[in-house]
Amino acid sequence: MTTPTPAVPGLDLSPSPAAAPMSRMLVAQTLLELRLTLRRGESVLLTLLIPLALLLFFSTVDVLPEGSGPPIDFLVPGVLALAVLSTSFTGLAIATGFERSYGALKRLGASPLPRGVLLAGKTLAVLGVEVLQVALLVAVGFALGWNPGGSTAAGVSMVPATLLLLVLGTACFAALGLLMAGALRAEATLAAANGMYLVFLMLGGIVFPLSQLPSAVARVAELLPAAALAEGLRDVLTGAGMPWAKVVVLAVWAVLAGLLAARTFRWE
Amino acid sequence: MSDAAVEVSDLVKSYGRVHAVKGLSLLARAGEVTALLGPNGAGKTTTVEICEGFRRADSGSVRVLGVDPAAADSEWRSRVGVMLQTGGFYPGARAGEMVHHLAALARHPLDPDALMERLGLSSVRRTACRRLSGGERQRLGLALAVVGRPELVFLDEPTAGLDVQARRATWELIGDLRASGVAVLLTTHAMDEAERLADAVVIIDGGTVVASGSPRELTRGGAEGQLRFTAPTGLDVTQLLGALPEGTSAVEQPPGSYLVRGVIDPALLASVTAWCATHGVLASDVKVEQRTLEDVFLELTGSELRR
Numbered sequence: 001m002t003t004p005t006p007a008v009p010g011l012d013l014s015p016s017p018a019a020a021p022m023s024r025m026l027v028a029q030t031l032l033e034l035r036l037t038l039r040r041g042e043s044v045l046l047t048l049l050i051p052l053a054l055l056l057f058f059s060t061v062d063v064l065p066e067g068s069g070p071p072i073d074f075l076v077p078g079v080l081a082l083a084v085l086s087t088s089f090t091g092l093a094i095a096t097g098f099e100r101s102y103g104a105l106k107r108l109g110a111s112p113l114p115r116g117v118l119l120a121g122k123t124l125a126v127l128g129v130e131v132l133q134v135a136l137l138v139a140v141g142f143a144l145g146w147n148p149g150g151s152t153a154a155g156v157s158m159v160p161a162t163l164l165l166l167v168l169g170t171a172c173f174a175a176l177g178l179l180m181a182g183a184l185r186a187e188a189t190l191a192a193a194n195g196m197y198l199v200f201l202m203l204g205g206i207v208f209p210l211s212q213l214p215s216a217v218a219r220v221a222e223l224l225p226a227a228a229l230a231e232g233l234r235d236v237l238t239g240a241g242m243p244w245a246k247v248v249v250l251a252v253w254a255v256l257a258g259l260l261a262a263r264t265f266r267w268e
Numbered sequence: 269m270s271d272a273a274v275e276v277s278d279l280v281k282s283y284g285r286v287h288a289v290k291g292l293s294l295l296a297r298a299g300e301v302t303a304l305l306g307p308n309g310a311g312k313t314t315t316v317e318i319c320e321g322f323r324r325a326d327s328g329s330v331r332v333l334g335v336d337p338a339a340a341d342s343e344w345r346s347r348v349g350v351m352l353q354t355g356g357f358y359p360g361a362r363a364g365e366m367v368h369h370l371a372a373l374a375r376h377p378l379d380p381d382a383l384m385e386r387l388g389l390s391s392v393r394r395t396a397c398r399r400l401s402g403g404e405r406q407r408l409g410l411a412l413a414v415v416g417r418p419e420l421v422f423l424d425e426p427t428a429g430l431d432v433q434a435r436r437a438t439w440e441l442i443g444d445l446r447a448s449g450v451a452v453l454l455t456t457h458a459m460d461e462a463e464r465l466a467d468a469v470v471i472i473d474g475g476t477v478v479a480s481g482s483p484r485e486l487t488r489g490g491a492e493g494q495l496r497f498t499a500p501t502g503l504d505v506t507q508l509l510g511a512l513p514e515g516t517s518a519v520e521q522p523p524g525s526y527l528v529r530g531v532i533d534p535a536l537l538a539s540v541t542a543w544c545a546t547h548g549v550l551a552s553d554v555k556v557e558q559r560t561l562e563d564v565f566l567e568l569t570g571s572e573l574r575r
Binding site: 011012013014015016017018019020021024025028029032035036039040098099102103104106107109110111112113114268 | 320321322342343345346347348350352354355356357358359360361365369370372373374375376378379382383386397398412414416417418419441444445448449450
């Protein structure tokens with residue numbers, strides 16, 4: 001018969017179970033998600049470099065149609081929408097799809113971490129990356145001569161409506177991303193998320209206006225969340241008033257995709 | 269019973285028309301290692317995943333630490349450590365990050381670095397999980413299961429695919445968990461693992477328990493055994509049987525090799541050698557063969573345990 005081997009010093013295996021405080025779990029989960037996101041090269045490319053490159057390219061190469069004001073006024077809202085789209089939709093969907101296929105979500109499901117805290121951690125990480133993106137894009141925009149509202153006071157007054165649209169857009173795209181990642185295989189999610197990114201980029205009024213599209217296509221595109229977010233931000237940041245129709249489009253997409261994702265999401 | 273960590277009775281689970289578990293009952297106690305032993309598809313993983321709260325039972329009663337796992341909350345999860353059969357990590361996270369993360373979710377965790385050293389994982393602390401070898405993933409899974417200092421751990425095939433050294437490190441850790449009062453419920457299809465580690469073995473086949481008990485009880489069951497010896501061909505087996513107790517059988521098979529079956533005790537061995545002596549026969553290679561868990565399993569199920 002085996003005799004119990006003495007435990008290694010510092011490794012007391014005797015039971016002492018207790019979950020960490022909720023706040024500590026949330027901080028740990030958020031920081032892990034943030035670190036992993038910023039470590040993925042393709043995710044940094046997608047979330048930081050592509051929006052930045054589009055902003056620089058289209059603001060210096062004159063390919064935009066005449067008569068719609070300075071190109072930078074058109075571009076900054078567009079790339080802000082693209083930043084939200086890439087982080088909360090494409091990046092989140094791909095990462096979640098692979099986490100699911102590697103059993104990370106199942107593993108955490110067997111830990112004291114409540115699902116709500118897991119989702120909150122993911123959300124905070126997405127918002128954290130978006131803060132980085134927005135700061136970078138707005139700073140570059142200013143450097144390129146962007147001056148929303150024509151004065152600092154006018155610019156500041158646009159902040160609340162801008163934040164509302166950014167948060168609503170994040171909720172909407174995150175729900176769509178999780179809907180995909182929770183139902184499809186990781187490889188299928190990867191392909192579909194990139195495909196939809198391209199569709200949203202072209203039909204989203206991001207680097208060229210919807211008016212450039214054939215009118216039938218434009219009418220469909222107006223109902224897609226990418227255009228609602230990009231044009232909505234543009235309305236706010238060019239002083240055209242609060243775009244309530246676009247807010248409704250985003251909200252409807254967010255609720256529908258959210259409900260569907262909650263019903264269909266498979267953790268394994 | 270106060271020290272019962274897992275109590276399952278009459279568990280039934282089907283997937284469509286496939287009946288994975290058909291009326292299974294088992295008990296696992298604190299401070300003991302309980303092994304669920306059975307071939308692939310026997311219902312081991314289904315049973316364990318129901319106990320872990322990942323799947324719902326169709327019927328039957330399941331109590332894990334006194335609670336129905338289907339109603340598991342965060343506090344219950346902290347008392348239960350789970351090692352998944354495959355995966356269970358963020359592909360881009362480093363092995364050390366995963367262990368530290370699970371430690372951060374517990375209030376009084378083990379020192380993650382000491383635990384990794386203990387399991388031979390120190391050298392892969394900074395390696396991305398998706399680049400770990402199969403054996404390293406297994407040990408990482410074990411580390412993740414125990415780092416929160418649970419009172420019950422579920423280990424699904426903890427040594428599948430491990431080399432000898434890693435297997436030993438795993439066995440030692442499981443032994444220490446038991447000595448520390450932790451209840452361990454593991455699944456395996458490795459006989460020697462169950463025989464060596466387990467206080468209680470539950471043999472499962474076709475979704476039901478076919479036998480249970482300590483390894484010793486199971487292998488001694490019925491005290492049946494066999495005695496084999498080599499001698500010149502053509503001995504009179506019927507005459508030999510006359511010298512042995514009722515209920516014993518003897519055959520020459522193949523020629524020159526004799527097999528006696530029955531209750532093999534010292535008296536019987538003496539009777540066989542005495543008969544040989546009176547007939548001037550020199551018996552060689554006399555061997556008493558005891559049953560192993562593998563024999564028990566083959567008798568009970570008629571199927572091979574290993575794939």
